[in-house]
Amino acid sequence: xxxxxxxxxxxxxxxxxxxxxxxxxxxxxxxxxxxxxxxxxxxxxxxxxxxxxxxxxxxxxxxxxxxxxxxxxxxxxxxxxxxxxxxxxxxxxxxxxxxxxxxxxxxxxxxxxxxxxxxxxxxxxxx
Amino acid sequence: xxxxxxxxxxxxxxxxxxxxxxxxxxxxxxxxxxxxxxxxxxxxxxxxxxxxxxxxxxxxxxxxxxxxxxxxxxxxxxxxxxxxxxxxxxxxxxxxxxxxxxxxxxxxxxxxxxxxxxxxxxxxxxxxxxxxxxxxxxxxxxxxxxxxxxxxxxxxxxxxxxxxxxxxxxxxxxxxxxxxxxxxxxxxxxxxxxxxxxxxxxxxxxxxxxxxxxxxxxxxxxxxxxxxxxxxxxxxxxxxxxxxxxxxxxxxxxxxxxxxxxxxxxxxxxxxxxxxxxxxxxxxxxxxxxxxxxxxxxxxxxxxxxxxxxxxxxxxxxxxxxxxx
Numbered sequence: 001x002x003x004x005x006x007x008x009x010x011x012x013x014x015x016x017x018x019x020x021x022x023x024x025x026x027x028x029x030x031x032x033x034x035x036x037x038x039x040x041x042x043x044x045x046x047x048x049x050x051x052x053x054x055x056x057x058x059x060x061x062x063x064x065x066x067x068x069x070x071x072x073x074x075x076x077x078x079x080x081x082x083x084x085x086x087x088x089x090x091x092x093x094x095x096x097x098x099x100x101x102x103x104x105x106x107x108x109x110x111x112x113x114x115x116x117x118x119x120x121x122x123x124x125x126x127x
Numbered sequence: 128x129x130x131x132x133x134x135x136x137x138x139x140x141x142x143x144x145x146x147x148x149x150x151x152x153x154x155x156x157x158x159x160x161x162x163x164x165x166x167x168x169x170x171x172x173x174x175x176x177x178x179x180x181x182x183x184x185x186x187x188x189x190x191x192x193x194x195x196x197x198x199x200x201x202x203x204x205x206x207x208x209x210x211x212x213x214x215x216x217x218x219x220x221x222x223x224x225x226x227x228x229x230x231x232x233x234x235x236x237x238x239x240x241x242x243x244x245x246x247x248x249x250x251x252x253x254x255x256x257x258x259x260x261x262x263x264x265x266x267x268x269x270x271x272x273x274x275x276x277x278x279x280x281x282x283x284x285x286x287x288x289x290x291x292x293x294x295x296x297x298x299x300x301x302x303x304x305x306x307x308x309x310x311x312x313x314x315x316x317x318x319x320x321x322x323x324x325x326x327x328x329x330x331x332x333x334x335x336x337x338x339x340x341x342x343x344x345x346x347x348x349x350x351x352x353x354x355x356x357x358x359x360x361x362x363x364x365x366x367x368x369x370x371x372x373x374x375x376x377x378x379x380x381x382x383x384x385x386x387x388x389x390x391x392x393x394x395x396x397x398x399x400x401x402x403x404x405x406x407x408x409x410x411x412x413x414x415x416x417x418x419x420x421x422x423x424x425x426x427x428x429x430x431x432x433x434x435x436x437x438x439x440x441x442x443x444x445x446x447x448x449x450x451x452x
Binding site for chain 1: 148149150151156159162163166167170171174175177178179180181182183184185191205206207210213214217218220221223224225227228273274275277347348365429432433436437439440443444446447450451452
């Protein structure tokens with residue numbers, strides 16, 4: 001339970017001797033990821049904003065994936081989800097993940113549809 | 128009491144009660160329940176932001192051009208301050224988890240120290256948030272709004288932004304702010320801006336190197352700059368009002384929805400940070416008083432820790448969707 005901590009991150013690639021050193025290790029990982037995000041956000045490399053995947057720029061995909069990566073380490077190591085039982089982990093994570101994916105899908109699809117109405121309709125919105 | 132069954136003979140069996148399939152205490156489970164529901168609330172807000180953004184996908188403000196200031200420094204530093212805020216919040220998450228760890232080892236002194244650092248980190252974050260709001264509300268260069276509610280900004284021929292005060296010429300006039308004591312219906316109007324739209328139009332006509340930038344984004348994700356002729360036509364025909372700064376109705380950086388969501392989501396998050404700091408302060412004093420030392424465990428620190436990390440978790444998403452994407 002709470003007193004035993006799993007001390008491996010990156011699927012066992014990185015092992016820590018104590019919980020405290022694991023915390024500092026995770027801080028370093030999160031800081032590096034944030035630094036990458038900020039640098040990409042400031043410089044916006046040409047090749048990443050030109051191409052798109054599923055109508056979104058590569059750069060934005062990178063930002064979202066890095067965000068989920070950070071969210072994983074905050075939940076798993078700072079909130080000690082790594083040390084909880086599978087049942088609790090799944091109850092919390094899958095509930096949120098399914099509902100959020102559903103909500104985001106519905107709302108973004110609808111937003112895109114309204115954009116098309118504004119864009120191709122006969123009404124002028126810019127006067 | 129004899130009328131009720133005290134012992135079922137099934138203690139320890141699966142349905143006998145007293146076993147904890149999730150191996151977590153009541154308090155911790157309730158905190159997780161709260162966190163899941165709060166996470167869904169925040170994702171509702173962020174998804175609504177995404178909805179509005181997709182609705183105006185070709186004219187949404189560019190965050191890099193909106194949040195460019197750093198306290199005590201002049202100049203254009205996009206992202207730097209918000210990166211600092213993110214780092215502060217992650218740092219305070221680290222001191223919080225160190226406090227939880229010290230609590231597991233029953234080290235009261237260390238818990239006090241780490242809780243203190245966490246509170247300081249939270250306070251710096253809330254202060255930064257307030258500064259960010261103030262800067263956003265005050266505005267930067269100013270812009271004019273058209274009849275259709277679109278924003279027109281001014282740039283020079285190199286694409287650098289030009290402020291309203293650098294364009295405006297003074298036209299003598301006696302337009303004064305209408306006050307409630309002068310009207311029949313006790314209505315007043317909000318304070319007049321420093322310039323009138325006529326002064327901007329006259330000043331723009333007199334400065335040949337200034338062009339107008341519209342809200343519309345180009346293929347490359349930059350704002351469209353009009354030619355000089357188009358700029359003059361647009362400004363003289365469509366512009367109706369001066370916009371300086373941002374509020375819930377007008378926003379010099381682009382669509383007012385951007386400001387609405389910015390105030391609402393970062394405000395809601397800031398409120399979470401603020402309440403987190405308050406709860407941390409309460410627990411901090413409890414630790415000092417030795418409440419948890421007497422109780423024999425520091426699980427309370429762990430529970431507020433969960434909340435505090437959740438606030439950090441939400442910020443990671445707010446940071447991405449407001450400032451990066």
